[in-house]
Amino acid sequence: MNHWLTAPILIPLIGGILQAFMGYAPIALRRTLAIATTVLMLVAAIVLLVLADDGSYRLYAFGNWQPPFGIVLVLDRLAALMLVMTAVLALFCHIYAIGGTDESSRQFHGLFLFQLLGLNIAFLTGDLFNLFVAFEVLLIASYGLLMHGEGTSRTVPGLHYVVLNLAGSAVFLIAVGMIYSVTGTLNMADLAVKIPQVAEENLPLVKAGGMMLLVVFGLKAAILPLCFWLPGAYSNATAPVAALFAVMTKVGIYAIIRVFTLIFGSQAGELAGLGMDWLFPLALITLTMGVIGALGAASLRKLVAWQVIISVGTLLAAISFGTVAGTSAALFYLLNTTWVVGGLFLVADLVDGQRGSAQDKIVTAPRIANRTFLSVLFLMGAVAAVGLPPLSGFFAKLLILKSAVTESDVAWLWSVLLIGSFFTLIAYSRAGSIVFWRNVEGHIEEPQKLTPSLSVSASALISLSIVMVILAGPISRYAEDTAAQLHDTSAYTDILSKPMVGEEK
Amino acid sequence: MELAFAVVIGALTASGVYLMLRARTFPVVLGLTMLSYGVNLFLFSSGRLVTGGQPIIGSAETYSDPLPQALVLTAIVIGFAMTAFVVVLSLRSLADNDNDDHVNGRVPEQDRIPQEQEGANT
Numbered sequence: 303m304n305h306w307l308t309a310p311i312l313i314p315l316i317g318g319i320l321q322a323f324m325g326y327a328p329i330a331l332r333r334t335l336a337i338a339t340t341v342l343m344l345v346a347a348i349v350l351l352v353l354a355d356d357g358s359y360r361l362y363a364f365g366n367w368q369p370p371f372g373i374v375l376v377l378d379r380l381a382a383l384m385l386v387m388t389a390v391l392a393l394f395c396h397i398y399a400i401g402g403t404d405e406s407s408r409q410f411h412g413l414f415l416f417q418l419l420g421l422n423i424a425f426l427t428g429d430l431f432n433l434f435v436a437f438e439v440l441l442i443a444s445y446g447l448l449m450h451g452e453g454t455s456r457t458v459p460g461l462h463y464v465v466l467n468l469a470g471s472a473v474f475l476i477a478v479g480m481i482y483s484v485t486g487t488l489n490m491a492d493l494a495v496k497i498p499q500v501a502e503e504n505l506p507l508v509k510a511g512g513m514m515l516l517v518v519f520g521l522k523a524a525i526l527p528l529c530f531w532l533p534g535a536y537s538n539a540t541a542p543v544a545a546l547f548a549v550m551t552k553v554g555i556y557a558i559i560r561v562f563t564l565i566f567g568s569q570a571g572e573l574a575g576l577g578m579d580w581l582f583p584l585a586l587i588t589l590t591m592g593v594i595g596a597l598g599a600a601s602l603r604k605l606v607a608w609q610v611i612i613s614v615g616t617l618l619a620a621i622s623f624g625t626v627a628g629t630s631a632a633l634f635y636l637l638n639t640t641w642v643v644g645g646l647f648l649v650a651d652l653v654d655g656q657r658g659s660a661q662d663k664i665v666t667a668p669r670i671a672n673r674t675f676l677s678v679l680f681l682m683g684a685v686a687a688v689g690l691p692p693l694s695g696f697f698a699k700l701l702i703l704k705s706a707v708t709e710s711d712v713a714w715l716w717s718v719l720l721i722g723s724f725f726t727l728i729a730y731s732r733a734g735s736i737v738f739w740r741n742v743e744g745h746i747e748e749p750q751k752l753t754p755s756l757s758v759s760a761s762a763l764i765s766l767s768i769v770m771v772i773l774a775g776p777i778s779r780y781a782e783d784t785a786a787q788l789h790d791t792s793a794y795t796d797i798l799s800k801p802m803v804g805e806e807k
Numbered sequence: 808m809e810l811a812f813a814v815v816i817g818a819l820t821a822s823g824v825y826l827m828l829r830a831r832t833f834p835v836v837l838g839l840t841m842l843s844y845g846v847n848l849f850l851f852s853s854g855r856l857v858t859g860g861q862p863i864i865g866s867a868e869t870y871s872d873p874l875p876q877a878l879v880l881t882a883i884v885i886g887f888a889m890t891a892f893v894v895v896l897s898l899r900s901l902a903d904n905d906n907d908d909h910v911n912g913r914v915p916e917q918d919r920i921p922q923e924q925e926g927a928n929t
Contacts, residue, residue: 431878431881435881435885438885438889442888442889442892445892445896449896449899454903454904457896457899457900457903457904457912458900458904458910458911458912460896461832461893461896461897461900461910462910464889464892464893464896465827465835465839465893465910468839468843468889468893469827469839469842471885471886471889472839472842472843472846475846475847475849475850475882476846476849476850478850478878479846479849479850479852479853479875479878480853482853482854482874482875482878483852483853483854483855486872488874
């Protein structure tokens with residue numbers, strides 16, 4: 303039992319409840335408390351990362367109930383990595399939000415913290431139904447955040463987003479019911495033990511359940527047939543919300559990694575590698591679709607939203623190999639893409655504020671104020687997202703390319719990923735050169751002021767890709783250890799035999 | 808009992824999916840509600856159907872699995888909150904799109920009534 307595990311859940315929960323009651327408190331107080339909560343959460347996440355790096359599993363069993371009977375929180379390297387990634391992104395998005403976005407609603411900070419709460423539960427939980435609850439917590443907060451802001455443009459994409467996710471939740475419940483009806487457990491470690499022992503006649507049920515889980519996680523992650531809600535929803539959200547949502551698709555990817563390596567991984571007997579043969583072609587088609595969308599994007603925000611889909615395709619292609627090398631490459635790319643895409647959403651919003659009625663549309667307009675600063679940020683973000691040297695995206699994509707082993711995989715992955723990257727590069731160069739270089743006469747009335755909180759948070763997120771290059775050694779070492787830990791599922795199932803009571807004397 | 812139960816779940820899910828594919832928000836909300844009813848019943852049945860059983864061992868001759876009951880309770884609460892939210896959101900969409908209750912916020916191209924004809928009808 304380790305009580306630190308509850309910290310990333312309790313901190314945003316308490317902070318969020320406080321915010322809910324302080325809607326009418328002075329905004330300075332609300333902002334200070336909200337940022338303090340996010341900073342505390344980052345500290346807790348880093349402590350957990352250091353704890354988890356010794357490679358053992360730490361448990362927190364609610365009410366001291368021995369798993370599989372009670373709900374457990376499980377901390378391993380993957381969970382800690384996701385927590386830190388989310389906390390870093392959230393901190394910068396939050397700093398950006400206090401630059402003015404939070405003024406239009408009294409409950410912005412509360413919703414933001416509840417969103418983090420849901421994300422953290424999802425990363426820590428070791429129970430399939432608890433994962434469903436975590437998804438609902440983060441979704442209901444995200445519905446509120448998505449609708450946040452002025453104007454009516456968000457209503458229709460928001461409605462689509464909500465209805466789709468409710469349908470997704472229904473499918474999730476059906477899948478959970480199917481799996482429970484056969485195995486009699488929903489604890490992930492216990493499922494990993496029980497799935498290989500499933501009787502022959504019940505296999506189709508579990509298989510259907512597992513595939514439906516893949517559909518749900520695919521909907522969250524935005525794999526191709528389920529990705530068309532994303533560009534509309536993300537490009538209409540306010541900038542810090544869109545940037546935070548960069549991590550929302552990663553929750554789906556996290557769930558795919560967790561469930562399909564642990565429960566339906568190589569040890570799962572008849573069901574080993576369930577769905578993985580579907581995932582690889584779907585991932586490549588998603589990637590292609592994302593590139594086509596990016597080429598046709600009419601505004602910077604749409605372009606970045608399609609970049610989210612491109613990165614989902616790239617990630618899932620690497621994950622679908624089901625190898626240690628593939629997973630560790632995917633984890634490295636995951637960090638890079640989440641932070642950079644988040645940063646690009648913020649930069650797109652800053653550009654929007656400087657261009658008057660041209661907004662962030664990719665059209666010629668009068669020369670923008672602060673052109674050098676913003677264009678350098680955009681250039682760095684684009685280079686990191688496309689995967690050109692010297693920034694971290696290059697190393698991430700290199701690792702992914704190297705992780706393909708069999709000949710057909712190499713042929714498909716290399717050709718799709720490299721040609722895709724080339725066209726993404728064209729999309730970014732076109733957008734950048736039109737927005738920053740092709741100017742017409744005229745001037746813009748009252749461009750938005752670049753306050754420190756706006757410019758610092760946007761540039762910090764983008765420059766994390768430089769930090770990742772400097773720390774590439776330790777980060778890729780950690781990613782490799784994480785992947786190795788993930789694929790050694792017997793250690794995870796050992797948590798079932800750990801006694802919960804009387805352990806610490 | 809199993810057959811009746813299965814037919815009910817199937818009917819609820821089928822009508823729910825059909826209604827969700829409609830173009831206006833009200834049928835979609837109804838469809839979501841029916842789908843969640845169907846799903847809740849399905850989840851309940853995942854602990855097997857038992858007649859006259861209690862979820863406590865020893866209190867009756869047979870016992871029923873308590874876990875799906877707890878799961879269903881959670882799912883009902885969450886589903887209820889989400890439905891309330893969708894209703895509010897559809898009303899907001901109605902207000903934001905000039906009293907148009909289409910899911911896309913506008914009348915689909917092929918259903919649009921030509922201007923003069925619309926004038927003649929009113």
